[in-house]
Amino acid sequence: MNALLLAVMLSAQDASVPPINSASPIDAESPIDAAPPIDAAPPLDSQPRTAPVAQPLPWFAIARVRTHQPVVALTFDACATLKQDNGFDREVFDILKREQIPVTVFPTGRWIETHPAEARELAAQAWIAFGNHSYSHARMTRIPRRKAREQIARTEALIAELGRQSVAFRPPAGAWNRAVVRMAARQHLPTVEWDVISGDAGGHIAAAKMVAVVLASTKPGSIVIFHINGRGPRTKEALPDIIRGLRDKGLGFVTVSDLLQQPDAEPVSARPAPFGWRPLRHRRSGPKENSGPGVVDDDSPG
Ligand SMILES: [Zn+2]
Numbered sequence: 001m002n003a004l005l006l007a008v009m010l011s012a013q014d015a016s017v018p019p020i021n022s023a024s025p026i027d028a029e030s031p032i033d034a035a036p037p038i039d040a041a042p043p044l045d046s047q048p049r050t051a052p053v054a055q056p057l058p059w060f061a062i063a064r065v066r067t068h069q070p071v072v073a074l075t076f077d078a079c080a081t082l083k084q085d086n087g088f089d090r091e092v093f094d095i096l097k098r099e100q101i102p103v104t105v106f107p108t109g110r111w112i113e114t115h116p117a118e119a120r121e122l123a124a125q126a127w128i129a130f131g132n133h134s135y136s137h138a139r140m141t142r143i144p145r146r147k148a149r150e151q152i153a154r155t156e157a158l159i160a161e162l163g164r165q166s167v168a169f170r171p172p173a174g175a176w177n178r179a180v181v182r183m184a185a186r187q188h189l190p191t192v193e194w195d196v197i198s199g200d201a202g203g204h205i206a207a208a209k210m211v212a213v214v215l216a217s218t219k220p221g222s223i224v225i226f227h228i229n230g231r232g233p234r235t236k237e238a239l240p241d242i243i244r245g246l247r248d249k250g251l252g253f254v255t256v257s258d259l260l261q262q263p264d265a266e267p268v269s270a271r272p273a274p275f276g277w278r279p280l281r282h283r284r285s286g287p288k289e290n291s292g293p294g295v296v297d298d299d300s301p302g
Helices: 003-016 090-099 109-114 116-123 145-161 178-186 207-217 235-248 256-260
Strands: 062-066 071-078 103-107 128-130 223-227 266-269
Touching: 062 223, 062 256, 071 256, 090 235, 103 109, 103 116, 109 116, 109 145, 116 128, 145 178, 207 235, 223 235
Parallel strands: 071 103, 071 223, 103 128
Antiparallel strands: 062 266
């Protein structure tokens, strides 16, 4: 084999296997997958906070960013499946509305369909950015790619009907791999998880404990996950103290897209979780029927 060809092949191999902490852009890894320029769909003037994140996107799911800016992103999932509508936590919404804190809400398509009035109400708030949380809360790594693509596209269409555009994709239960990240990137969305779990899902943790955990673990560049669909029955109790406590630490609030666009922001990879997060007590006994595709886990953070 000719030496030049060999060198080209080796360098191509290197490029396809970046180290886990590398922030190499997804387009560098696979030029064929390159998405069209993001300015094909400019953000609405009235919603500057929801501007899409500039390309190129990292190839991993983002847990947080490294930044010297004293800002954090509070995020609220609104998960629903084909069989489980869940609800809307109006008290959480009222707290956020009173505080006018920029936040990012990640609804599933099913949640939008089962809560049309509430979804419109969220979309009418300039301080809320939207994220895409799949259509039926499927574990994206465990369904065929065509269906996974539809999970994102169908929800994006529902969000577009609300006059909005997602700023990120959050895979249900945090189940991600490179194929999922690439799929979201093709739809112009960075894949975003969290680095701080409020623990609100399922209501097993007392409000005071949630406050203590969030205040102790949140730092500049953090992404904190909560729920706004009734799966976090104590979130409303904890949220005022969390907001106050983070402000006392000198931290301000931004949407996920603003966080990713801080001038010095370096995305940090979420831990690999191809099967998603599971509550500790389920780990020893293996997968349960309530952790399959399309089912909301009671305690799964995402
Ligand atoms: Zn969820």
